[in-house]
Amino acid sequence: MKKMPSALTCCLFYCIFATTGGWIQAGEIDPQHGTNDPDGKTVWYDSVLFSLAGKGWTNTESFYDRLPATAKTAVPKDVWDLSHDTTGMYLQFSTDATTLEVRWALVRNDLGLPHMPSTGVSGVDLYVKDKQGAWVFHANGRPRYVTKNKAHFSVSPGATYRLYLPLFNGIKSMALGIPKNNRFTTPGPADAPPRKPIVFYGTSITQGGCASRPGMAATAIVSRRLDWPIINLGFSGSGRMEPALADLLSELDPALYVLDCLANMTPNMVTDRVEPFVKILRKAHPTTPILLVEESNFEHLSPTEKGTLLQTIQTKLVKEGDTHLHFLSNEGMLGNDYEGTVDGLHPNDLGMMRQADVFIKTLPALLSSPLQNGITP
Numbered sequence: 001m002k003k004m005p006s007a008l009t010c011c012l013f014y015c016i017f018a019t020t021g022g023w024i025q026a027g028e029i030d031p032q033h034g035t036n037d038p039d040g041k042t043v044w045y046d047s048v049l050f051s052l053a054g055k056g057w058t059n060t061e062s063f064y065d066r067l068p069a070t071a072k073t074a075v076p077k078d079v080w081d082l083s084h085d086t087t088g089m090y091l092q093f094s095t096d097a098t099t100l101e102v103r104w105a106l107v108r109n110d111l112g113l114p115h116m117p118s119t120g121v122s123g124v125d126l127y128v129k130d131k132q133g134a135w136v137f138h139a140n141g142r143p144r145y146v147t148k149n150k151a152h153f154s155v156s157p158g159a160t161y162r163l164y165l166p167l168f169n170g171i172k173s174m175a176l177g178i179p180k181n182n183r184f185t186t187p188g189p190a191d192a193p194p195r196k197p198i199v200f201y202g203t204s205i206t207q208g209g210c211a212s213r214p215g216m217a218a219t220a221i222v223s224r225r226l227d228w229p230i231i232n233l234g235f236s237g238s239g240r241m242e243p244a245l246a247d248l249l250s251e252l253d254p255a256l257y258v259l260d261c262l263a264n265m266t267p268n269m270v271t272d273r274v275e276p277f278v279k280i281l282r283k284a285h286p287t288t289p290i291l292l293v294e295e296s297n298f299e300h301l302s303p304t305e306k307g308t309l310l311q312t313i314q315t316k317l318v319k320e321g322d323t324h325l326h327f328l329s330n331e332g333m334l335g336n337d338y339e340g341t342v343d344g345l346h347p348n349d350l351g352m353m354r355q356a357d358v359f360i361k362t363l364p365a366l367l368s369s370p371l372q373n374g375i376t377p
Helices: 007-017 077-082 218-226 243-250 267-284 305-319 349-366
Strands: 042-046 051-053 090-095 099-106 124-129 135-141 149-154 160-164 171-179 184-186 198-202 230-234 256-260 290-293 325-328
Touching (some): 218 230, 218 349, 243 267, 256 267, 267 290, 267 305, 290 349, 305 325, 325 349
Parallel strands (some): 198 230, 256 290
Antiparallel strands (some): 051 090, 090 160, 090 184, 099 149, 099 171, 124 135, 124 160
């Protein structure tokens, strides 16, 4: 068995193959790329050999970064630091093994937050596709250390799995292990519809705060239930619609932009920044739908002050000819019983489900055209 490929080799491998519909070329991973465990029974495969979903750019400093290396000097420092978090990313694979081991090293020392468990902040989450084609929770990997986390799972041979990465921490390294006589297979186009992704840009709520597990972030729920790829660009406390972020988002070619930043913006920011931000996106993508989202709140205020300003801007731009610009009210985002948050602001798992339900009712109408489905007219 050969030694594990170097980080540079892995990054080059990824950059070559990651452009094929969002997935590395389908097929069995060559056992020669694995490395033997000292126990003589397990072979470990670096996660860069797998298909990494939820990533918008390949020219990143780290394989697991959410923004390109060019953003380092363009965006606010807080945004750049948070771009190392792996929220929204997952590995997809199948195996003929009955056991799976995952080990991962984290970027930051803080495994959890005062209002969010370590399983969501720094853990991993395994989902499996059932016989009806639905994704269901299988098990989670609980972080206990910064550099030597390990989880053991029983798995079904031939089933397809998704391993979600941490929401509020980054991955320094990750490897998946199976018995030495077994194999991994990565998905191809048949496993991932050839659709342009939905890009969510927003706040800590978008990033997944405060879901108990990575798979319970609202964007992850939406992606599974709509069977649609999503790129999560939520930045905790830092979703403020700076022009540099509009320039970066313009580099992507999504089916839909969802802009959900109001929780991090003052009324003056909404007035000053939303219209220029939309116009930068619109210059690059004249007909791509853009959805402006009102901030949710557990007191059920609708409309909010900032939401009213946002809808006024949307109405103005539509009258000026932007017929692909839409507004989403916060109604129903957290339910009506005051139980949808951990702290009066950030959704708990119940709040995430309710928020996802609102998006799931809204997004299909904006994704109905052949162009948004990735089909050439």
